Amino acid sequence: MTSSSEPDKTSPADQYRDTVFLPRTSFPMRGGLPKQEPEWLKHWQETGLDARLAAQAEGRPAFTLHDGPPYANGNLHIGHALNKINKDVINRAHRMAGYGVRYVPGWDCHGLPIEWRVEEEYRKAKRDKDGVPVLEFRAECRAYAAHWLGVQMEEFKRLGVQAEWHNRYATMDFPSEAAIAEEIGRFLLNGKLYRGLRPVMWSPVEKTALAEAEIEYHDHTSTTIFVAFPVIKDPTAAHALADVSVVIWTTTPWTIPANRALAYGPDITYVVLRVDETSEGALLEPGARVLVAEALVDDFCQQAHVAAHRVLYTLPGSALKGVVCAHPLRGAGYDFDVPMLPGEFVTTEAGTGLVHQAPAHGEDDFLLCSANGIEIPEAVQADGTYAPWVPGFAGVHVFKAADVICATLVDAMERANAAGTAPAGLIARGQIVHSYPHSWRSRAPVIYRATPQWFIRMDGEDSLRENALKALENVTFVPAQARNRLTSMVRTRPDWCISRQRAWGVPIAVFVEKRTGEVLRDAAVMARIVDAFRTEGADAWYSSPPERFLGAERKAEDYDQVFDIVDVWFESGSTHSFVLGRPGLSFPADLYLEGSDQHRGWFQSSLLESVGTRGVAPFKAVVTNGFVLDEQGRKMSKSLGNVVAPQDVNDSLGADVLRLWVMNSDTNDDLRIGKEILKQQGELYRRLRNTLRWLLGGLDGFTEAETVPYAELPELERWVLHRVSELSGLMARAVETHEWVGVYPALHGFCTTDLSAFYFDIRKDVLYCDAPSSPTRRAVRTVLDILHRCLSTWLAPVLVFTAEEAWAARFGTETSVHEQAFMDMPVEWMNPELEERWASIRGVRRVITTEIEGARRNGLIGSSLQAQVELTLSQEEAALFAGVDWSELAIVSHVDVVIDPTSSSVYVQGEEGGELHGAPVVRVAEGEKCARCWKVLPETGTRADYPGLCLRCADVVEQAANTPMTEPATGEPPVGA
Known part of the structure; x- marks a missing residue:
């Protein structure tokens, strides 16, 4: 303190600082969510919130x-x-x-x-x-x-x-x-419900049938083989198929012991070709006759090392009806006939256009063979090994059978070649990498296996x-x-x-x-x-x-x-x-x-x-x-080190940030998450939290007595309520349609663009510097009350902890925001014409603030309140914008509106960013800076009893002189700082 003999060095700004209505709230800027959220959970449990919500639900229409x-x-x-x-x-x-x-x-x-x-x-x-x-x-x-x-x-x-x-x-x-x-x-x-024998997805590792939902597909390298089945019966065209072998191609060599038929395409054209010359590695010998699809001859010859060939006959698939072949391992325990059957599923996309049928190991195979009365052999046991009764392969695991199967088929081909009979056995072997079903638990490949199962x-x-x-x-x-x-x-x-x-x-x-x-x-x-x-x-x-x-x-x-x-x-x-x-x-x-x-x-x-x-x-x-991927769009896996655990997010950022990520994402598609994305969500959360904090600070001490009827609200406040009504409709539609994508991004945009960057920015001066009895200040606080109630409840489904904190900061903890209802919007609040008018007003404001920023960068002014603006409008614009306080909207000390009768309607009809006729002119404001509101006005200091104040602030201070103010909390400086 200064002694009584020392001169008073208190500046006017210091003298009037305590007369400014700075925001006061217990709602902190930082949420401290990892620590605070468990405390709210404990509070809800101790106060019986769940029981109160259950009681509240009684008698209401149910949603399940x-x-x-x-x-x-x-x-x-x-x-x-x-x-x-x-x-x-x-x-x-x-x-x-x-x-x-x-x-x-x-x-x-x-x-x-x-x-x-x-x-x-x-x-x-x-x-x-x-x-x-x-x-x-x-x-x-x-x-x-x-x-x-x-x-x-x-x-x-x-x-x-x-x-x-x-x-x-x-x-x-x-x-x-x-x-x-x-x-x-x-x-x-x-x-x-019935019991039947048919092929199902079977895991040899887990020894059980699997559902389609338990299957995932991975690239798998399979052995491919071309195998010759000699024709032994041709009732319709004996001359064409004499000494001919039907050639199949398969990616599952292990199914050959379970073969019981061959399938052809009735509408596919086939050829009988004679091998005239072979290259190194060929198992077929010159003179061999084989049947393949005409469209696949070149590919077959390349795979089978056939250097030269001649097409002997061409015949339609329908001509193969009634043809019977021998199993290539006939004489080694496979002495049954192998009939040829028409199959609509046969194509010429790969192979030979002919498909071997193992009815115990394929859905198409099973249906075709069953329809033709062919037995369904159970050749493979639960663990994936061949059964004891399978000739030549008993005990061999199907995934290790390729070499032994191929060796056996090679021996069969060599015997046929030595005997001079039609080819029977392996023609060629290769490899293919393709998408193959695996069990999502064991990550092991699965097979189709026919076993007695229960079906619906x-x-x-x-x-x-x-x-x-x-x-x-x-x-x-x-x-x-x-x-x-x-x-x-x-x-x-x-x-x-x-x-x-x-x-x-x-x-x-x-x-x-x-x-x-x-x-x-x-x-x-x-x-x-x-x-x-x-x-x-x-x-x-x-x-x-x-x-x-x-x-x-x-x-x-x-x-x-x-x-x-x-x-x-x-x-x-x-x-x-x-x-x-x-x-x-x-x-x-x-x-x-x-x-x-x-x-x-x-x-x-x-x-x-x-x-x-x-x-x-x-x-x-x-x-x-959709599914959750990492920030690069990759599937999460421990090996990549890109797993994001919800428990870690709770402990570092808080569950509310994770919840905000969900509702800010397009959940209809696959979502992405990672450190940077969560960091962005943390910033979005901070903006929403600051919006709530500003509302709470501006509502300090608010009572129902301050409420202003809608009809008496300034136009700016009525525009805000129109936007509130629009958002209420958005929420209501989401509730009824379950379509929530985009709802909370829209709410965030409202908080940051419409409120923080526009409405709050403009109304700081009124809120901080007008008298409590001011109709405009009361109107502002009326709208802030509505905004707080709406935003707290709209955010409550997502930011469950933060919304509760924002509610309790104003109303205490005896009630919960989660017991509240969304506010009903009066019909009069919805005003599309007001929306259109204020879109134009905000367009002009953007032009003015752009010029102000330019003046700031050029060093002409510091804060916007050091500026006054000359705004040229056309007559049409002047009529459209009648009653607008441009100095208030642009946050400058004064605006002179000049009407140019020769000007076109630049702001209403012109394209944003185009040449402006009569662009706003920014000058240094005339007058003195008010020590309380910081506006620069000629009237400042004209009242001797309140030196350094503008007339508005002098009146407010005078009114408050006999009404002691409560101790203000530290808050934001006045508008324009």
């Missing part, structure tokens, strides 16, 4: 998003975060839009992935899995799944996902297992295929083109193979009569099974004698008990049966939302299961999101 169950076998990855955040945003938005929302999260707990992990532990401990009692093994699988279910639940909670965690579902819960068994029983009793029939009476396609006609798809993908998959899929040869899962709990081979279809038996599962779980199938289920009227020794487990896709597809339909959970669900891979997985299995048992789709709408 059925959760597709993630797999309980490891920490969450970024795809999990994308999926659950997407669902959470939709649920929260529906709740705030007035719906009653019950979200029951679920987990898929059975099947090979968990079984495989438990077996890995066995292998490490050098234990034999087959020696472990099945109930003990299943208990270990259950414990493993339960552990990871708990871990994932906590990780989902940390992401801010609101759900009925205490009421979660899991496919391994006893009631769930009973319901799944009951759904199998429905297909059993309606006749669509897609066609026939009351066609499941046609019913499912019809049901899809009433389903909404987001994005719309996803409809084509799912319908095309349903239209072309074969019968649904639902059996797996494993131990951890719900068994296909049926009996087969030994005498007839028929499956037992008895509702009473099925009811006993379901009742047992409900109280004891599916383990009852393994621990109980069969008499418990068959009842006293049947003898157990007359039946085989089936121990195959059901496909996990059937399990997850049937979850609607034990989750939906409860109070507040509608059936069909309003929405299913998963990744694009679920068109062949959960979307499809849920559709088929529900249509097959209830006749309707289980969903009204299907939303699909």
Whole structure:
């Protein structure tokens, strides 16, 4: 402090500093999300927010998003975060839009992935899995799944996902297992479940059938072979095919022992060519006669080292009807006939235009041979080795069979050559790199293998295929083109193979009569099974004698008990049966939302299961999101070191930033994430947070008494409310259509462009320097109140923690922003004409501020308040912009408007960036700088009792002289600083 004898050196600016209404708020600039978010989770739990939301939902129209169950076998990855955040945003938005929302999260707990992990532990401990009692093994699988279910639940909670965690579902819960068994029983009793022999995707490593959704494709190097099958019967053209061999090409040499027929294209033209000259490496000898497609002769000759040839005959494919060949290994245990059959699938894209048929190892092969009464040999065992009864190859693994198969075929060709008979055996060998199916768990190649499996029939009476396609006609798809993908998959899929040869899962709990081979279809038996599962779980199938289920009227020794487990896709597809339909959970669900891979997985299995048992789709709408890639568009993998774990993002940036990334992305397509992208999202978050902070600071001490009716608001405030109304409509459309792409980028644009860079910038002067009783200041605070309520609730579905913090900073923690509703917009707020007028005004403002920046760079002025502007307008513009305070909008001290009657309408009609007639002229403002608002005005200092102030500020200070102000918080300097 200065002594009383010292002169007062306080400057006018210091003297009036405390009279400026600087913003005050407890809402900090930095969020500190990694530390604060867990505190909010704890607060919500302690205050019973979930229970209050449940009570709030009662009596409201229900909105049900059925959760597709993630797999309980490891920490969450970024795809999990994308999926659950997407669902959470939709649920929260529906709740705030007035719906009653019950979200029951679920987990898929059975099947090979968990079984495989438990077996890995066995292998490490050098234990034999087959020696472990099945109930003990299943208990270990259950414990493993339960552990990871708990871990994932906590990780989902940390992401801010609101759900009925205490009421979660899991496919391994006893009631769930009973319901799944009951759904199998429905297909059993309606006749669509049957056991049949047909080829399925089979993993020799995992020794089980696989679903298409469990397959991924990788490049694989395969051995290719050309093989000669000698003709032994030609009923229609003996002269043409005498001593001729039919040549096939295949990429699976291991299927040759399982060959039972050859396929030709009825519309393909074939030739019989004679080999006249060969080159080094040829196995055919000159004089050999072979049949190939005319279009592939040159390629065949090159591969077979045929240097010269002559075409003897040309014949249509239809002429091959009734032709029979011999297996190339005839005399070595393969003495059956090999008939030639017409196949519509045969093409001339590669090979010879002739396809060997191994009906146990290909879908087309199976269907063609079955239709012609040809046996389906079971040549390959579960582990991928040839069965003991396969001549010459017993015990050989199919993936190691190429060399031995080729050697055997070479020997056959050499014998035929020595005997002077038609070629029989290997003609040529090569390699090809092609996309080949692999198990996504073991990463090992798979094969087609015919085994007895349980299927759900897609066609026939009351066609499941046609019913499912019809049901899809009433389903909404987001994005719309996803409809084509799912319908095309349903239209072309074969019968649904639902059996797996494993131990951890719900068994296909049926009996087969030994005498007839028929499956037992008895509702009473099925009811006993379901009742047992409900109280004891599916383990009852393994621990109980069969008499418990068959009842006293049947003898157990007359039946085989089936121990195959059901496909996990059937399990997850049937979850609607034990989750939906409860109070507040509608059936069909309003929405299913998963990744694009679920068109062949959960979307499809849920559709088929529900249509097959209830006749309707289980969903009204299907939303699909893409996959998450790294910043370079590569798939994430530990080997590349590009994995982004949600847990790491939570700990470094906060879950709100991760949630913002989801909603700022185009989720309809594949998404990218990485350090730089997250850094950008952090910057976007900071801008949104600063918008909320500015609002809260400007609303310090606001009361309802300050509110100004809409009709009395200045035009600028009414324009802001028009924009608010537009955004409200955008939110409402997203809620109803589930199309959220672009919504939050639009909201961010509103905050940064319309508010921070325009409205807030202009209204700082009024907010900081006008008197509290000023109608304009009251109008500004009225709009800030609306903006705070709207932005807090609009951001709440995404920034769940930050929006709560912004709400609590003003209203305390007794209520939650998540209990609030989106504000209803009065009809009068929507004013398109106002939007058009202010678009023009902002265009002129951009021109003025461009000139001001130029003057700043040239050193003419420092801040914009040191400037005054001469603005030339045409008469049309002057009329259009009547009532506009250009000095306020441009944040300068004064604007002189000059009307030029000869000027064209430059600002309204001219192109932005073009030549401007009468561009704004920037000069140094005349007058003195006001110590309080910093405007430079001639009137400053004209009141002797308030030296250094403009008249406006002198009046405000005078009004406040007898009303002590509260201690202002440190905040932003006045506008123009």
